[in-house]
Amino acid sequence: MEQEREPSKAPAPFLSPYNPLETEQKILQLWESADYANPDTMVAKGLTKTDAETYSIVLPPPNVTGTLHMGHAAMLAIEDILIRYNRMLGKRTLWVPGTDSAAIATQAKVEDEMYKKEKKTRHDIGRDELLKRIEVFTEESKATIINQVKKMGSSLDWSRYAYTMDETRYKAVMEAFVRMYEAGLIYRGRRIVNWDPKLQTTVSDDEIEYKEQKDPFYYFKYGPFVIGTVRPETKFGDKYVVMHPDDARYAEFAHGQQIDLEWINGPITATVIKDEAADMETGSGVMTITPSHSGIDFEIASRHGLDIEQVIDERGILLPIAGEFAGQHIKKARPMIVEKLKAKGLIEKIDENYVHNVSTNSRGGGVIEPQIKLQWFIGVDKEFSIPHSEMTGIATGSKTTLKKMMRQAVESGDVKIAPERFERVYYHWTEILRDWCISRQIWFGHRIPAWYRDDETYVGTQAPEGEGWVQDPDVLDTWFSSGLWTFSTLGWPEKTDDLKTYHPTSVLETGYDILFFWVARMVLMSGFLTGQVPFKDVYLHGLVRDGQGRKMSKSLGNIIDPLDMISKYGADATRLSLIIGAQPGNDLKLDENRVRGYKNFANKVWNITRFVLENTDGTEASLNAADEKLLAEAMELAAAVSDNIGKFRLDLAADLVYHYVWHRFADEIIEESKTVLKGTDEASLASRRSVLYRILNIFLRLLHPFMPFVTEAIWQELPVKDTDQLMVAKWPRA
């Protein structure tokens, strides 16, 4: 009968089953009060040697306005594992938290809501008022995301928290801009850029997302030629007709030859241009060009010194060059233009099912209209002499370009990318990289530190003296400040101790989808501004998808919310489900059943501990041969786990411990121990009790980086231990 059962010898906290929700709350407080995530505390308390090897990671800052999603959760789990592991190895370990202002996305969100609620646009309320509203909004959501990050058990040093728009980071951004300007790497120029008519701003090449779309493809009679287009509305300014110099079909036409022909709004004179950009295989091999609204056309026009005329304005409205169509929006005008051409008998044929890619702004969705605009750029091919360099193969003062420097940083091995295949992707990207347009026509962000007065331009960290200066209204691309992240978070441009101690950082861990946006830009910025690579290793994780391999999205309704998982199964289980089965660089399919499975594992560990503590009080004893073997086996496991973590195979490392704990220790060693412990030989009993306790002690440490909560909770109840918290215990090493 229940009442007659002997009272359990195990400590009272080992209630069954394990309750992650309650435990995790308590453990979070425990960690926070000890402040061991702060390396200064570790050094002050003598837990880390002052001259210990350093290990540092900067957290890829989540957007202030966002909420935690599974991608964040995976990132936090991976980085926390690396951090906890290295901290336990005795390294001086720092993980810097931060949030990102995400300029375009944030402003768009605030503007959207304002328009929905009040039917107002930013122009109705003005710059200052908009920025105020954005600040209110970001302050609110900042707290949300920070709180969620903490729930994952992330051992970040919050005393070093950074926000891309805080004062220190603002100073860094200004300083970076000015230095690059003075080196001639930042320039202002009139060039063709990606213009988003919806958000009224430029976007960089990398932010463009191509979407497939079906549109009619028109073939027009253009004098003696046939030209094709999906965009008749751009054709008003077309007065050059381009063909390949070797195209035999058009040998009779000479470069520069003028031809009179009938066009949309009457007779025009077209000029023949021979250029190798014209593909003989495509269509008729002849094309007209619209230099103002097409990158390639712009290049051709620049090559031959041709006139460049704007046809469409910033809002997508046709300009006076369109004659009777001027003032119309391109969308409305297109069918009318086609009608007119039809009436004039200038249509050769129409292909109704032409499938092509339309470029859109991935940060908000407008269809991109290339425009020629006066913007700020970073020149990636511009030669400069590097003011200071610690990078392999690049001497201080030597001449290089940003592009060459970015390539060299990886080629030299200063930066290693894992999985390795992404190195090739990185090289390819640097090869095709064009000058980076960094000015954005929005209001929220780091304002460009340039002032104009008549024909003068002043660039500096402070406004210039004197009357009449007007600051550039634009702000910087959000990736500009992100590029500084590894060193701006450590206090650059001040020569801080943190910078000296923790930069270059050890690892940059992020999703492969922002290799170009971010990783490459960090190498660029860090190389020029600090003379160092930003990190020694790049570890790229895959995307988290749903159980069927689909992207998680609101419209599919297949989003698995990490906070939901945490409250149902615990953060430990959520972490494991994002680690085991996730190969580096490959997408992970997440199924709720797996999370549930790992909750059971946490419970298993809990019960194993109860068994061990019911049978031993942690007293050391000399081990017999059989038990020595068991101990050696656990140490072999430790070595294998270390080896896999070192290779970024966290998935294999976690799986190894999981398997050992459940199927070796619990299923075999404990079962066998039940028999052994019934014996009468005191030495054997003591040996077995001791080895059970010692192995428990080993695998709790091995498990800690992966499941910090349950292991820490158990540690708190151990009768014999060498540190007050497991998170600062020593990693088992032979």
Place this chain on the structure above:
RNA sequence: GCACCCUUAGCUCAGUUGGUUAGAGCGUUCGAUUCACAUUCGAAAGGUCUCAGGUUCGAAUCCUGAAGGGUGCACCA
């Protein structure tokens, strides 16, 4: 168009430099249980390792080619 990734049990995936009979988890079926744990334990069924060639004493693994799925880049007159 170019490049890369994936294809192993019903599902998700291990399988590291080629080496006995290809493994795990989940699921399924059968059974157990006063025992640290029903959030458990034991067992079973389940495989043409996508296909076709090749190298080799030996191939899931290496090479060539093909198919299907996915991603990136480019093109987009």
